[in-house]
Amino acid sequence: xxxxxxxxxxxxxxxxxxxxxxxxxxxxxxxxxxxxxxxxxxxxxxxxxxxxxxxxxxxxxxxxxxxxxxxxxxxxxxxxxxxxxxxxxxxxxxxxxxxxxxxxxxxxxxxxxxxxxxxxxxxxxxxxxxxxxxxxxxxxxxxxxxxxxxxxxxxxxxxxxxxxxxxxxxxxxxxxxxxxxxxxxxxxxxxxxxxxxxxxxxxxxxxxxxxxxxxxxxxxxxxxxxxxxxxxxxxxxxxxxxxxxxxxxxxxxxxxxxxxxxxxxxxxxxxxxxxxxxxxxxxxxxxxxxxx
Amino acid sequence: xxxxxxxxxxxxxxxxxxxxxxxxxxxxxxxxxxxxxxxxxxxxxxxxxxxxxxxxxxxxxxxxxxxxxxxxxxxxxxxxxxxxxxxxxxxxxxxxxxxxxxxxxxxxxxxxxxxxxxxxxxxxxxxxxxxxxxxxxxxxxxxxxxxxxxxxxxxxxxxxxxxxxxxxxxxxxxxxxxxxxxxxxxxxxxxxxxxxxxxxxxxxxxxxxxxxxxxxxxxxxxxxxxxxxxxxxxxxxxxxxxxxxxxxxxxxxxxxxxxxxxxxxxxxxxxxxxxxxxxxxxxxxxxxxxxxxxxxxxxxxxxxxxxxxxxxxxxxxxxxxxxxxxxxxxxxxxxxxxxxxxxxxx
Numbered sequence: 001x002x003x004x005x006x007x008x009x010x011x012x013x014x015x016x017x018x019x020x021x022x023x024x025x026x027x028x029x030x031x032x033x034x035x036x037x038x039x040x041x042x043x044x045x046x047x048x049x050x051x052x053x054x055x056x057x058x059x060x061x062x063x064x065x066x067x068x069x070x071x072x073x074x075x076x077x078x079x080x081x082x083x084x085x086x087x088x089x090x091x092x093x094x095x096x097x098x099x100x101x102x103x104x105x106x107x108x109x110x111x112x113x114x115x116x117x118x119x120x121x122x123x124x125x126x127x128x129x130x131x132x133x134x135x136x137x138x139x140x141x142x143x144x145x146x147x148x149x150x151x152x153x154x155x156x157x158x159x160x161x162x163x164x165x166x167x168x169x170x171x172x173x174x175x176x177x178x179x180x181x182x183x184x185x186x187x188x189x190x191x192x193x194x195x196x197x198x199x200x201x202x203x204x205x206x207x208x209x210x211x212x213x214x215x216x217x218x219x220x221x222x223x224x225x226x227x228x229x230x231x232x233x234x235x236x237x238x239x240x241x242x243x244x245x246x247x248x249x250x251x252x253x254x255x256x257x258x259x260x261x262x263x264x265x266x267x268x269x270x271x272x273x274x275x276x277x278x279x280x281x282x283x284x285x286x287x288x289x290x291x292x
Numbered sequence: 293x294x295x296x297x298x299x300x301x302x303x304x305x306x307x308x309x310x311x312x313x314x315x316x317x318x319x320x321x322x323x324x325x326x327x328x329x330x331x332x333x334x335x336x337x338x339x340x341x342x343x344x345x346x347x348x349x350x351x352x353x354x355x356x357x358x359x360x361x362x363x364x365x366x367x368x369x370x371x372x373x374x375x376x377x378x379x380x381x382x383x384x385x386x387x388x389x390x391x392x393x394x395x396x397x398x399x400x401x402x403x404x405x406x407x408x409x410x411x412x413x414x415x416x417x418x419x420x421x422x423x424x425x426x427x428x429x430x431x432x433x434x435x436x437x438x439x440x441x442x443x444x445x446x447x448x449x450x451x452x453x454x455x456x457x458x459x460x461x462x463x464x465x466x467x468x469x470x471x472x473x474x475x476x477x478x479x480x481x482x483x484x485x486x487x488x489x490x491x492x493x494x495x496x497x498x499x500x501x502x503x504x505x506x507x508x509x510x511x512x513x514x515x516x517x518x519x520x521x522x523x524x525x526x527x528x529x530x531x532x533x534x535x536x537x538x539x540x541x542x543x544x545x546x547x548x549x550x551x552x553x554x555x556x557x558x559x560x561x562x563x564x565x566x567x568x569x570x571x572x573x574x575x576x577x578x579x580x581x582x583x584x585x586x587x588x589x590x591x592x593x594x595x596x597x598x599x600x601x602x603x604x605x606x607x608x609x610x611x612x613x614x615x616x617x618x619x620x621x622x623x624x625x626x627x628x629x630x631x632x633x634x635x636x637x638x
Contacts, residue, residue: 035427082610089617092367096569099562100609107602221438228431266442269435276432277423 006135007250013139014208014222015246016146020201021216021223022230022238023153027194029232030170031187032083034094036194038101040220042078043198044213045105046071047206048113050199051120060123064203068196075195079188109213120206142204149200150239157235166190222249225272230284237284245272323631335483339476347475348547349587354482355544357583360567361493361576362536367565368574369497370529371509373426375561376417376433379440380410380534382556384541386444389459389551390452399464403485403542410538411531418530422523437558444553458552461545482543489536493576496532505529506574537564570612572621581620585612 021039028036036042046067053063082097124141157163168176169186177183201223202216209215222245230241275283339347359381366372384406391397391405417436424432444453453459466477496502504525507515516522545551563586570585571578593604616622 029427035430086613086617089613090573092565092569092573093613093617093619096566096609096613099566100606100613102606103602103609104606107600107604107606111599111603221434224431224434228428232427266435266439269431269438273420273432273435276428277420281428 003254007254008247009135010139011247011250012243013135013142013246014205014250015226015243016143017201017205017219017242018222018226018245019239019242020146020149020197020204021220022226022242023150023235024194024197024201025220025223025227026232026235026238027190027197029227030166030235031190032087032094034091034098035224035227035232037095037098037220038105039194039198039223040216041102041105041109042071042075042195043202043220044216045109046074046195046199047120047202047211047215048109050203051118051206051211052113054121060121064123067199067203071199072192072196075192076188078195079191083191084184084188106213113213115213117210117212120203120211122207138207145200145204146239149197153197153235162189221269222246225269228282229272229275231282234282234284237282241283323628339479344473344475347473347479351475351479351482351547352544353580353583353587354479354486355540355547355583356564356567356586357579358482358486358489358543359537359540359564360571360579360582361489362533362540363564363568364571364574364576364579365493365496365505365536366529366533367568369502369509370505370526372421372526372530373430374433374533375430375558375565376436377533377537377564378556378558378560379417379436380414380537381541381544381560381564382440382444382551382553383413383534384410384538385545385551385556386453386459386541387538388542388545389461392461392546393459394452399546400481403539406538406542407535410541411535413538414534415527415531417534418527421530422526434558434561437561441553441557444556453553456553458550458555461549461551463546463549478543478547482547485539485543489539490576493536497576501525501528566609570609570619572619572624575619575621575624577624578620 024039025035028034049070050063050067053066054060058066078101082101086093086097122138124137127137157167165181166186166189169181169183173183205219206215223242226242226245227238229244230237230239338350359377363374363377366374387406387409388402391402392399421429421432445456463474463478465474466472504515504520507518507520508522508525512522567579567582567586571580571582589608590601590605593601593608596604
């Protein structure tokens with residue numbers, strides 16, 4: 001029983017990170033209808049920036065906030081410089097651009113900071129949470145920060161003018177433009193926010209998986225899985241999907257005998273494919289009805 | 293500006309744009325044929341003009357081109373997105389490797405075997421794929437790509453697949469003691485296979501089946517209303533696409549003379565996709581351009597800067613997309629256009 005609780009909790013903790021990545025993926029998906037394959041590498045790059053700032057002597061939270069701000073700017077710049085000129089290019093060209101971005105970020109990080117694995121500090125400490133020994137304070141912190149961020153974003157989208165404008169632009173770009181929303185800049189804003197959320201995810205998971213250029217690879221996959229499971233049109237669904245993937249991954253690794261750590265990822269993916277076969281637009285996604 | 297003027301402008305804007313007719317003159321056909329014959333002659337002469345390693349590389353270009361052609365049938369013509377083609381590539385490669393290594397089969401006999409097995413697997417994957425569209429299909433096929441290397445490494449299968457170690461193969465010699473090196477022989481086999489498959493692909497695309505596939509891509513509901521059996525066509529093309537890629541895998545197993553699980557990861561699927569985009573979506577000859585891109589550009593990037601090779605590759609890819617958003621097919625169309633106009637003027 002204790003093993004079950006422990007695995008559940010640690011699944012929820014890693015699920016928090018997947019939820020953040022899923023959220024970042026959905027932010028960009030909402031504006032350009034594509035999964036950003038480079039999301040994980042962008043987050044990894046942000047985490048390296050945070051590490052560099054701390055290495056230069058910045059205290060943790062200052063570096064944290066500075067990184068989030070820099071990532072936001074970086075995300076906007078990527079959209080303006082790389083994607084803006086190609087917005088009318090064929091769909092598959094966009095995917096190739098994501099692949100290019102992936103290669104660029106991954107290689108740049110390796111070039112600047114090399115491929116050695118480094119520890120990343122945690123602001124929460126590694127003591128057991130509330131003395132229970134089930135999860136560490138850092139894992140609890142991961143869950144806490146994720147939930148706080150989700151609440152913040154919910155408030156932003158629900159109660160601010162800008163949030164409303166973003167929702168309108170995602171829902172119907174043409175009508176949004178007609179009522180005076182600058183859809184182009186909203187897209188850039190979505191990219192910036194996605195990059196910032198990714199940066200938070202990267203900085204939170206780095207103390208667990210250690211900092212190196214490939215650290216976000218598997219995490220982004222789980223993030224995709226979470227986003228798709230929850231339904232790509234629903235940010236709330238994406239968050240729940242991320243948590244669900246974390247739990248499934250953790251339980252499958254513990255209880256299905258042949259699985260072990262090698263097959264954890266395929267099993268998680270397999271479950272998701274099964275869900276999709278039954279419910280093709282995800283658990284919380286809208287079914288899109290199209291006129292012919 | 294008066295209201296009438298504005299309305300007039302609005303109407304002009306919404307009026308159906310004049311579709312620019314492509315210059316389908318006989319000149320364009322002659323041009324195409326000439327280019328094809330010149331390429332064929334060059335392809336036949338090349339293995340005798342360049343050094344051994346270059347022959348190997350050119351063989352790999354054609355192998356990638358065959359795989360990209362398969363992906364193009366599925367993604368370009370039918371609109372089904374796949375990140376799982378590395379799995380079909382792997383199945384083809386392993387079929388050949390196992391048949392040659394464990395059962396001493398001849399290399400040429402293993403090609404149809406690889407084709408059949410990959411086709412069957414493609415149909416099997418295509419069935420659940422019927423339920424999924426766009427991104428969801430991408431994720432499902434992506435899972436296939438992620439699972440494949442792990443499955444190949446599984447201990448119970450080790451007797452057959454060689455586990456993590458993979459299987460080493462011996463390159464076959466040319467038959468009838470022809471005066472060809474192993475690399476030249478493989479090059480010619482690949483060229484012949486590629487031509488057969490290209491002819492098959494062109495015939496599929498130009499036939500009733502091809503039109504049905506494209507109708508499904510454009511609008512599945514309208515296609516169904518016209519009486520097209522969507523499920524049958526989608527599954528069929530999944531199988532055919534997998535078959536192309538499986539044959540490419542079989543050829544690569546012998547050309548590289550080694551198969552191992554880690555050669556067939558997601559990055560292979562991604563490379564094929566890049567090749568598809570660079571070559572041009574829904575344009576079959578583009579596969580050669582795409583194949584050359586994914587083989588030579590990473591090498592080129594490596595030579596520019598060892599440490600930053602990934603970034604250089606990314607920048608080259610970005611530039612390629614900027615300069616030709618619709619791939620090599622765009623450039624081809626421009627060339628055809630110019631030739632057509634030039635002939636008209638004469």
